[in-house]
Amino acid sequence: METGFNHKILIVDDEVQVAKAIGRILEQAGLDFVCAGNGEDALKELKQAETPFSLIISDQRMEGMKGTELLTLAKEISPDSQRFLITAFSDIETIITAVNKGAIHRYIKKPWDHDSFIEAIHDGLGHYELDIESEKLLRLAKTQNTKLFDLSSELMEKATAHDLESKKLEQEINAVKLAISAPETNAELDKETLIKIIEKAVIVSGEFDRDQTKQIFINVIN
Secondary structure, X not given: OOOOOOOEEXXXXXXXXXXHHHXXXXXHOOOEEEEEOOHHHHXXXXXXXXXXXXXXXXXXXXXXXXXXXXXXXXXXXXXXXEEEEEEOHHHHHXXXXXXXXXXXXXXXXXXXXXXXXXXXXHHHHHHHHHHHHHHHHHHHHHHHHHHHHHHXXXXXXXXXXXXXXXHHHHHHHHHXXXXXXXXXXXXXXXXXXXXXXXXXXXXXXXXXXXXXXXXXXXXXXX
């Protein structure tokens, strides 16, 4: 099975021969696997795994922890892992309950058909890949949306600052117009004298330079 994923499967069965039989099937499919002899050991494998198991295959009837109990706990530890339950037909009510709770994705009846088993495994791994890719796309979409929101906020702040600056400039121009229309400035003035009057009228905080004042002068006389 050639994909971009390094799949690893966890087999859980207290019958060594059954676990080996499943292992041979996985080997034929070119898949890596780890075996656990009971539910407790399986949980340890799940917790210490560096990367999540793509698939967990557990027998139902084991000493101590049953397969459905294990897979329910496994869902909390490794929620992305596909979970298969191997069981006899007599456990159908237990299976239905587990499926309804989302503990298992699929069950394999004993005795299983080899080809059907392989097909089920490939199907389960395919679902795992789709789930992982969907999560990646969702995270990417969230990241992009956050960036777009930040950019939008920045542009709004700049637009607001520009509006405030424009209003401030308009007020200053009006102030200059008022100043040069005062009685003491009614006489004809040369350009440099007028600029000095404009500077005196608009420079309050010392933030405006001569070039800015000239621009205001042009706006005033126009």
